[in-house]
Amino acid sequence: MKKALLLGTIIILFSCQESDFAKDREGFSSSMKKNEKSNSPSKMDNGRRLKELTKIEFEEKLIDFGDVISGDTTLTATYVIKNIGKNPLLIEYVNPDCTCSNFEFTMDTIKENERGLIKLDFNIKNKIGLNKFYATLRANTNSKFYKLTYMVNIKNNQNFN
């Protein structure tokens, strides 16, 4: 509800769209969890925990879409993680901060040297200017939390001056 105001969506004009997550997952742990944002971390939970800690490597933690023309478009940010430790890696939960984000992440245990995915959707309808969005990821690593960021500069073909 609150986010509506910040982006000027006092009246609900945003529509959430689901993107096509059906991409090739070869080389990745296969089981993905699709979910929607909730107000409690437990609702976005994998439901599993691993006691042993491992190490995680991100191909990128910030995805910049650059300039995008305004429209009813859904952008998908895909983050690739790799288990570079000596124990299995488990994404415990993902918590995106935009109510319009659908998201998906690898639910399976990610073995040593294997990779996993986190995908976040963002619809840019009715948005203008530099937008930045975040998701929190929790895993069985020494660092409990990680921040994933995606940003986009939405250009408009209208002149507001």
Add this chain to the structure above:
Amino acid sequence: MKKYFYYFSVFLISLNSCKNNDLQIKENYFQDNYKTKYDNLNIRIDTIVLDKVESSYLGDIAYWDNRVYFIDFRFGWVFGFDLEGNYLETKLGQGRGPNEIDIAGIDGFYFSENGNKYFFGSTNDIHIYDKNWEKIQKTSMNWGGSVQIGKGYTVKEVNPKDPSLYSLDYEHLKIKGDEGNLYLPIYSEHPEFNGLVSKNYYKEGRILAQLNLEDYSIERIFGRRTDLLMDYKYLMHHSAFSFDLNEHGKLIVANEIDPTIYIYDKDFNLLESFGVSGKEMDVNYQELKGLDIKRFQYLYFEDRPKRGFYTGVKSDITKNIIFRTYNKNNGSYDGLQIYENGQLLDDIQVPKGLKIEYTSFPYYYSGPIIDELNETITIYKLTFK
């Protein structure tokens, strides 16, 4: 998304800084002071960078018990530092464990005199901890009103006194409190009663909610915006205000576009007003003509930062001093006005984004300047010499 916009705008600001025991002193930060009363008034500004922590660098700070706490809105951590920025401790963290906080994201907080800490989530949830960081309870605010909270948009007959119309103003959620209540900024997003379509919203819309800390009910909604907003069609992107609550129970209110500072009692009866315009302020505000979301966003995100507007107010009752900060139409620095007994003492240039948040004469501390990319949190210490 919410107030992170603020941090987007400041993370790009690069300010010379230093660390802990090697404080970089910037006397008369910019050599542009002018004296209105005290020839000897001299303010030193020290830059303090908090020790690095494992944080999202999205959050805000609280001052309590001679410490500064960084509240990590994304990860739920609370990091404690001494007033020189040295790391001391980490508390909470997002999760369901006994010492964790079961919240998707922290949107607001208040540290009370008795050590209780209140953390607000996005769905009217409040998480309360005692002075030892033991969880007291997790509960929800009871708004009362004619319809269920969150359904305010369904209200058929708009009555500005109806709490159902309002929700917390998460974009400007600076919370103040006294012994038994918290005071929280609110706004309405009702389709017929909001800043994009309703002139009456500016005239009759309430701006504060009083939360009773015994039963967590909204006891009342009260306060009004400045009349200056009525001079424009719609000026929602400049309709915010900042406020402070001093030890005498007086509310000090500064509106974004209004040069006047207002002092009210808790019933919002005006007791006093004073203030002069800041310097280098472009007040050519661009109004909205009606419901145009894209133009609103353009004005809020791109036009607003270029205009002059007042950003914060803080009272030091021990010295009868009020600080007010403002955004200049200048990319490098902002303005700070210092009033004593309602009279302007000084109007100086200060680092961009500086707002006074903690007073302990002769020291005054600012809110955080967060550089998200470089993962630094900077605060400023002003010393009256």
